Amino acid sequence: MERQDLGTAPDAAAIEAIARATIARLPAQFARHLGDVVLTVDEEADAETLAALGLDHPLDLTGLYHGRPIGDRSVGDFGTLPDRIHLYRQAILAEWCETGVRLDDLVAHVTIHEIGHHFGLSDDDMHALEDSQDDMGTD
Structure with a gap:
């Protein structure tokens, strides 16, 4: 596969804009x-x-969810920090360059993955869902 010129590395604001656009496209029941x-x-x-x-290396982590999944919460949960999704720019850019996946697709994938943790899905759950989507011939 011939590599195209990837141009200038997007800054944090550009990656955040892609992630927020991904969230904005989610069905209302999730959003x-x-x-x-x-x-x-x-x-x-x-x-x-x-x-x-x-x-061992920061390029091994593209995103991380910090918080308590919504299914694990109780009425006694108050006074805690808000849940957070961290996207890690350098790791995302490294994966983008290494794989050639479109940046918006990669950022959307990482964002959705971390949102999955917010809903209580494990990495194995999400891989199974992705595999079932691949088996159906959809992205």
């Missing part, structure tokens, strides 16, 4: 549960986060 979730784009995961996840 209404995301109003309090904070979305941030950081350059890369910090050493503490990487250590907690057993990762």
Whole structure:
């Protein structure tokens, strides 16, 4: 496959705009549960986060959900920090360059993956859903 010139690396604001557009396209029954979730784009995961996840290199982590999945909450949950989705720009850009996947598709994929954790889905659950979509011939 011939590689195209990828141009200038998008900044954090461009990646955030793609992620927010992805969220805006979600069906209402999902979007209404995301109003309090904070979305941030950081350059890369910090050493503490990487250590907690057993990762050695910041380019190994494109996104992370911090919070309590909505299915695990109770009426006694109050006074806690808002749930957060972190997207890591450098890791996303590295994957973009390495795979040649369109940047908007990659950012949407990472964003949806982290939203899946907000809804209580595990990585295995999400891979199974993606595989079933592939088997159906859809993206």
